[in-house]
Amino acid sequence: MWKKIFGGGKSTPAPDGDDLLSNLAVDRERMPRHIAIVMDGNGRWAKAQGRSRSAGHEAGARTLKRIVRAASNMGVEVLTVYAFSTENWKRPHREVDFLLNLFDSFLAKEISEIHAQNVRMRFLGRRDRFTDRFLQRMEDTEERTGHNTGMRFNLAANYGSQDEILRAVRSIAQRAAAGEITPEEIDETFFSNALDTAGDPPVDLFIRTSGDLRLSNFLLWQSAYAELYFTETHWPDFTPEELSRAIEDFAGRSRRFGGLDAHVAGKRKSGRRSRALCE
Numbered sequence: 001m002w003k004k005i006f007g008g009g010k011s012t013p014a015p016d017g018d019d020l021l022s023n024l025a026v027d028r029e030r031m032p033r034h035i036a037i038v039m040d041g042n043g044r045w046a047k048a049q050g051r052s053r054s055a056g057h058e059a060g061a062r063t064l065k066r067i068v069r070a071a072s073n074m075g076v077e078v079l080t081v082y083a084f085s086t087e088n089w090k091r092p093h094r095e096v097d098f099l100l101n102l103f104d105s106f107l108a109k110e111i112s113e114i115h116a117q118n119v120r121m122r123f124l125g126r127r128d129r130f131t132d133r134f135l136q137r138m139e140d141t142e143e144r145t146g147h148n149t150g151m152r153f154n155l156a157a158n159y160g161s162q163d164e165i166l167r168a169v170r171s172i173a174q175r176a177a178a179g180e181i182t183p184e185e186i187d188e189t190f191f192s193n194a195l196d197t198a199g200d201p202p203v204d205l206f207i208r209t210s211g212d213l214r215l216s217n218f219l220l221w222q223s224a225y226a227e228l229y230f231t232e233t234h235w236p237d238f239t240p241e242e243l244s245r246a247i248e249d250f251a252g253r254s255r256r257f258g259g260l261d262a263h264v265a266g267k268r269k270s271g272r273r274s275r276a277l278c279e
Ligand code: IPE
Pocket: 039, 040, 041, 042, 043, 044, 045, 083, 084, 085, 088, 099, 210
């Protein structure tokens, strides 16, 4: 049952290290379906190099391009990355402007390749505060890639999980007030489908680069049972190889979801001693 996780068929050979992934084997059933990444540390990377924060963000965009391709080649079903939070508007105007222009040029440059990889791209977050040009770019991108059947790639921009939850609650409350739904209909699936990630499976593997051990308002509902992977590596230095290490680490973990390990539960059924332990 061990299969190489390098697959996908539609990928073109990557010039920058993705081929190393072909040496990696992970049981397909143990692959994370949904990987979320807090792409943190562009500023610290730049500082360590004696360069501007802008140079750090540009390097981060190059890393994102490589990671999207690698994740798609590995057969990841959903990749969600945190590009700009609802809190990031607190940064100096110059940096905010630089980031928004960078997203725009990233899309302009990369959309053809993303589309060629059969990746479906979608944006999470509030759609206010963006320029008309960028809004149009987002809509065009979603429309152009909307029928692709490969990896789903979510870019969270002007995203905050608490804001997303509140928007969902408000829209559900409005539908209930209008008599379209009853409160009993609101279960976990219903609520999940009211979020920006509607239709996606929950986050399995939550990665944060650059050493800080926090969630920073990213995918709080969706990550209820996510496995967390923190690395000191600054985002611009994050490689497909480190992504595969994170996946291997994930594949080795015991996910119990509040239950018991499968093999412990199995032993308990067959052995007297373990039954005694259970009592
Ligand atoms: C992440 O890098 C990118 C964004 C938040 C947009 P940072 O800019 O937060 O980098 P550090 O945390 O200052 O190193």
